[in-house]
Amino acid sequence: MTLAPETTDLKVQLRLGDGWFTVCDLNALLPGRGVAALLPDGRQAALFRTRSGRLHAIDNRDPFTGAAVLSRGLTGTRAGRPFVASPLLKQRFDLVSGQCLDDEGVRVATYEVRASGPCDGSAD
């Protein structure tokens, strides 16, 4: 997907408590792939951008192995909902709810995420 020139200086931000934490430029996110972000408290988030341009963020730690790798999984859509498959043992996680699709008892944290312009801070 080609980015329109006006989107190139958009920033990706995560909601942490009451504020928004700026992570990176939007164009650092390749559609269909994720990146990892280090949060101020030492936790890690996995950020994804879907083909349609929507942004999602979940905890980066794979609950099945303990490794911080969910950002490196392959994404997809199932019944209209986006998911990522862990690159280690392939369990899938819903990107909106954090719910593991292969194990009802497992869920990862999710983060509110937006792309905001230099001045207005409007969401994607």
Added chain:
Amino acid sequence: MSTTAFAGDRPRPTIVLVGHGMVGQRFLEALAERGLTATHRVVVLCEEPRPAYDRVRLTSYFSGTTPEELSLTDKEFISTHGIELHIGDPAERIDRETRTVTARSGLTVGYDVLVLATGSFPFVPPVPGRDAEGCFVYRTIEDLLAIEEYATTRARTGAVVGGGLLGLEAAGALKGLGLATHIVEFAPRLMPVQVDDGGGAALLRTIEKMGLTVHTGTATQEIVPGEDGAVRAMRLSDGSELATDMVVFSAGVRPRDRLARDCGLAVGERGGIVVDARCRTVTDPRVFAIGECAQAVDGRVYGLVAPGYEQAETAAAAIAGDEAEFTGGDLSTKLKLLGVDVASFGDAHGTAEGCLDVVYADSRSGVYKKLVVDPDGTLLGGILVGDTEAYGTLRALTGSVPPVSPEQLVLPAGAPVRLGPSALPDEAVICSCHNVTKGAIRRAVAEHSCTSVPEVKKCTRAGTGCGSCVKVLGQLVDAELEAGGIEVDKGLCGCFSQTRQELYEIVLALRITSYQDLLDRYGREGARGGDGCEVCKPAVASVIASLAPAIGASGYVLDDEQAALQDTNDHFLANLQKNGSYSVVPRIPGGEISPEKLIVLGEIARDFGLYTKITGGQRIDMFGARVEQLPLIWARLVDAGFESGHAYGKALRTVKSCVGHTWCRYGVQDSVRMAIDLELRYRGLRSPHKLKAAVSGCARECAEAQSKDFGVIATANGWNLYVGGNGGATPRHADLLAQDLSDAELVRLIDRFLMFYIRTADHLERTSVWLERIPGGLDHVRDVVVHDSLGICAELESLMAAHVSHYRDEWAETLGDPEKLARFVSFVNAPDTPDPVVAFVPERDQMKPDLPLLSIGRRPLEGTTQR
């Protein structure tokens, strides 16, 4: 010296038996049963150093049966019946005028009745060199002792001349002794006497699967001795030379009738002492001949033990003055050779006029069954290979019209579904990680209405551990759904209703270079416009990569959209490890590496603190690299002349080699050079699953080529190509595709084979599984790639040529591209901060992932058991 026959005062008539073999012993028993041992003096001249033994079970010596256990007689039998047994003292002369037999020791015995049971000798074709040291025959216990001694001390390769019943037994014995074994058969098929072409083909396949090399339609022309006078090779009728350390002749047997000829007894045109229906020689009523040395009244010399036993009974009856006749024997045989069941009975070859065949053949399982019937349905005979279950019944039915149709008689018991996992019992554990049985999986489908593998995984946990059972799981779920009348979707995944093979054809024909384009045009209704899934993305990426040069796509897997499709391993050009670190495996073609390069690897591993290990693929793996270290490590590797080993890709992995004829005293070709050539040719080739290969320098097979997707074994004349081998969870021996290829022929065949596999295999289907699955199996693949039956070989070759000429090293390319390198960071917002989860603790002078660190912060898994 002459010994006159006196027992007490009364002279008893003397019966002299020459030859104490199987039939001779049976004759003695028949004499005893008829009371003749009490009324006659019985003298036996036995050539061998031991009394009669079970020759039919001779080969069982190699599986631990002792010569004593093979014995057919004991001291008690001999002494109770007052038999004078002269062991190791063969008869040398018969004087029919004086009615005496003279033995080698000088012992001369007068006879009233003389019975010849001298058996046969193995025929050794009059080829030059047949007397060289290392040439053997296979007939007596002494022969076996000699073969065993030679094979275990002086030979690595053995050849058996003759692919008949005994030849196969001898070959099995050599193989069992650890020799690389060849069978050279003059006829166009194995066991030419017992089976027909179809049966021979089934037999051939099974025997080759066992790792024996068969040369049919080939005659032995010369045994070539080495300088020490011992066998070095044999020259074959096609001009080729077969390197071998020993030769066992098993080219048929000839009746031992020399004694008879010398004393003027009539012998048949092709040997055999001519006897009448009472087993009396036609020349001299005082002389009988029984067993393999006799030509029966029907003009035949029987080489089987059962007719010999009948002759023994007949002769004893005749001597006792009883009525008995031997007019012909049953040639039916049922054997278990080398683990293959073979049976033939009645008119096996269909020689009767107007007779018809009913044939069932399944070359995959090596089963071949043929019944010969006459036009009114009478069963005349038949041949069974691979499945002789019905031999007893069929033989019994011979000569009558069977109660059911001949087709029903040859179809496998319980006909259709006996394939794959559907044959497993419900108790069989399918997923060993979670101890899930087949029954539980079936219930998940039948009772819990799961209709897909993911649902069954969720319901039963099967397949959620190491994942190795998922393939079987898929087959079971499909089978269960089909059994429940539900149509099974053969599509690749939830996004595509096509199979991988169909997508390949679409991509090739329409030159589609974009995954999204393919999804939007050919995906399932609901999937179009979406993001696809973790199954089809790498599968399509692999198809596009395999075809890249031909369809005009970039072959570089990190280019543009391609990057988003790759599994994490391909995306980071390294293998993800359990703690989120990566392993680095540079290519070491053929396993050959210079000291300088070894030093570089050592230095890099030391400088980056990597754990090093020699892999099972003859190269060096360096573990524990953090993602941001990968470019730094690779910069040094590329600088030192290394390139990607594609350990991360569904691509060519390694071509293992043995040291070959450059160093090895046995090598016949330069296996290292060939392995390097092949590895460099096919490096970077993306395929449905990983590809492994090996090249061995001789039939000893040190490179284990027969366990590879394609394996090459050197012969004196070139290369033999094996395909479809597999190690791993379901090992499979590779099948021989073609023999004695030149370098160019070899490469051309591998080109075609690989491209045909890439074109027609399912996603994540190794060549072994593919070869078993595709209709027609190996024969079909051979037709396509060797005989070009589909007319696509030129295209397959040109696809491969395009791959070869467009190859570029992925790591070198990535290092030259700052935008791509920018992805190799731990955190997008803190590229230089290492992931704190990736930590190590020491172990055995190196390091390993810190497991406690991995479990800290792991969420408690509510409602789930510990994994």
